[in-house]
Amino acid sequence: MRARMGNEVVVGIEDDGERREEDDFDLKSFLPYLLNQAAEQAGTSFQRIYKARYGMLRTEWRVLFHLGRYGPMTAKAIGLRTRMHKTKISRAVAALEARRYLTRTELENDRRLERLELTAAGRKAYEDLSRHAREHDAELMAQFSPQEQDVLRRCLGQLAGF
Amino acid sequence: MRARMGNEVVVGIEDDGERREEDDFDLKSFLPYLLNQAAEQAGTSFQRIYKARYGMLRTEWRVLFHLGRYGPMTAKAIGLRTRMHKTKISRAVAALEARRYLTRTELENDRRLERLELTAAGRKAYEDLSRHAREHDAELMAQFSPQEQDVLRRCLGQLAGF
DNA sequence: TCCTATTGGTTGTAAATGTAACTAACAAGA
DNA sequence: TCTTGTTAGTTACATTTACAACCAATAGGA
Numbered sequence: 001m002r003a004r005m006g007n008e009v010v011v012g013i014e015d016d017g018e019r020r021e022e023d024d025f026d027l028k029s030f031l032p033y034l035l036n037q038a039a040e041q042a043g044t045s046f047q048r049i050y051k052a053r054y055g056m057l058r059t060e061w062r063v064l065f066h067l068g069r070y071g072p073m074t075a076k077a078i079g080l081r082t083r084m085h086k087t088k089i090s091r092a093v094a095a096l097e098a099r100r101y102l103t104r105t106e107l108e109n110d111r112r113l114e115r116l117e118l119t120a121a122g123r124k125a126y127e128d129l130s131r132h133a134r135e136h137d138a139e140l141m142a143q144f145s146p147q148e149q150d151v152l153r154r155c156l157g158q159l160a161g162f
Numbered sequence: 163m164r165a166r167m168g169n170e171v172v173v174g175i176e177d178d179g180e181r182r183e184e185d186d187f188d189l190k191s192f193l194p195y196l197l198n199q200a201a202e203q204a205g206t207s208f209q210r211i212y213k214a215r216y217g218m219l220r221t222e223w224r225v226l227f228h229l230g231r232y233g234p235m236t237a238k239a240i241g242l243r244t245r246m247h248k249t250k251i252s253r254a255v256a257a258l259e260a261r262r263y264l265t266r267t268e269l270e271n272d273r274r275l276e277r278l279e280l281t282a283a284g285r286k287a288y289e290d291l292s293r294h295a296r297e298h299d300a301e302l303m304a305q306f307s308p309q310e311q312d313v314l315r316r317c318l319g320q321l322a323g324f
Numbered sequence: 325t326c327c328t329a330t331t332g333g334t335t336g337t338a339a340a341t342g343t344a345a346c347t348a349a350c351a352a353g354a
Numbered sequence: 355t356c357t358t359g360t361t362a363g364t365t366a367c368a369t370t371t372a373c374a375a376c377c378a379a380t381a382g383g384a
Contacts, residue, residue, distance in 0.1 A: 027227055027244075028324055030295055031302050032204040037245070037322035039197035046194050057370080064187055076332060082189075084198070084373075088191055090334055094354045114381050120256060133192055138195050144317055151313040153191060155306055160199035219340080238362060247342075252364060274349050274362045 034160070047110040051130055051144045059084060059092040061129065064118070065103060068126030074107075101125060172234040197321070208298045212291055220255040221246060223291065229264060229289030231295070236269075263287060 027033045044060070050056045056064070075089050081087075084128050096102045101122030104114040106132060118126060141149050189195045205220070212218045218226070228240050230244060239252045246253075258264045263284030266276040280288060303311050 001352085025231075025292060025296050025299075027224070027231070028319065029299075031299050031315075032201065032208050032295075033205050033224075034315065034318040034322060035197060035201035037324075038318045039194065039201040041322055042194040044196050057345095059370095060232065062189070062195075063185075069187075069189070074332080077175075079332095086333065086372080087373085091370095094334090098237055110300060110332085110380070114333085133194075134187050137191075137193050140321065142318065148313050150316050151310050153193075155310055155314050156193075156196040156200045157190065158305065159302065160196060160203055162199075192372085221340095236362080241362095248363065249365085251340075252362095253340090256364090272350070276363085293343085 042140055046133065049132050049136070055123055056130070057092070057095070059088045060095050061097060063089060063092045063116075064101060064122060064126050067116055067118045067131065067134075068123060072093065072115050074113045074115060076118075077111065098123065177307075204302055208295065211294050211298070216287055216291070219254070219257070222257050223253045225251060225258060225278075226263060226284060226288050227292065227295075229278055229280045230285060230292065234277050236275045236277060238275065258284065269289045 030108070030134075045056065050061045060086065062082055066081060067073065073122055075086065075093055079086055084092075087144070093102065099121075100119055101105060102116050102118050102128055104116055107113040107115055144152065196265060200299050209220065209311050213224045224244055225240055229235065233241075237248065237255055240246070241248050246254075251301055255264065255266070259266060261283075262281055266278055269275040269277055294323065303314075306314065
């Protein structure tokens with residue numbers, strides 16, 4: 001079993017017959033891997049924006065977005081829409097509240113629930129970030145044809161379970 | 163500003179005109195979000211397999227896969243292929259070594275490098291898991307037409323930077 | 325009413341990750 | 355040789371996440 005590994009960059013593929021040649025399965029074509037790498041790549045550049053500008057985490061940005069886009073709602077409602085675990089939401093809400101981006105109001109008919117609502121500052125952050133998000137989305141999509149864009153969104157939506 | 167939040171399931175969309183109507187931008191069509199949700203969904207079901215059967219993490223499965231599929235190589239080489247951070251790789255390798263799935267051999271021409279190679283047990287795990295991966299991939303893709311599959315793989319590959 | 329189950333939300337703890345600092349080995353010039 | 359810089363890999367620490375236990379409020383009977 002020769003190794004072919006010097007001190008130069010080694011991609012590391014053996015060619016000594018030990019490799020099963022009928023095996024054409026590659027990580028690069030494995031859908032979960034592809035999705036993951038694409039998501040990481042696409043997510044990172046946008047993350048830089050909300051992290052640098054507002055010191056937010058992804059969970060916080062999502063909660064902010066939901067409240068900004070769809071109006072006041074309870075944490076439970078956010079959970080139903082995003083499938084984020086309730087502990088994530090709880091902590092994101094706490095962080096946003098600490099930074100005065102939202103307020104909570106106990107509901108009178110069920111005191112377990114809280115109405116979450118953006119403050120003016122929260123709304124401003126949402127407006128700013130959603131503008132950036134839109135731009136970012138457009139940039140990412142620009143490299144594809146309209147048909148590709150359509151297929152991509154539909155397939156991903158289906159995979160995501162929307 | 164009415165809130166429409168009773169104790170039943172509330173999706174939480176306000177319809178009181180506060181919403182900017184020209185704003186048709188939705189999280190569900192935001193590519194990074196879509197990618198993330200799809201990746202999480204697709205990843206979770208496969209994760210169950212390698213987690214339940216071998217108690218592995220995703221990083222460990224990836225290292226195992228690389229060594230199984232492409233043969234012995236150094237940690238550095240794995241890093242170049244997967245873009246995983248070297249600390250992740252270091253820990254994954256340590257975990258796989260502890261479970262006797264791989265061995266390390268210092269290279270004689272550069273003692274900083276280690277040749278990583280699967281043991282028989284490691285190879286067996288790889289064979290088993292890659293079979294499952296293939297199945298899983300096929301299942302996921304089965305819901306799409308051949309053209310869609312093609313577009314999907316190409317676009318994702320491009321987004322991932324392959 | 326009381327009892328039990330369920331629900332919305334929070335908190336504690338362990339596991340996983342990111343970042344930076346570190347060690348040891350090599351490289352390249354003076 | 356010595357010095358400086360770079361590289362492969364590990365370790366330490368802080369941040370983030372997952373999971374389970376928990377609390378308080380409500381619901382739905384007996």
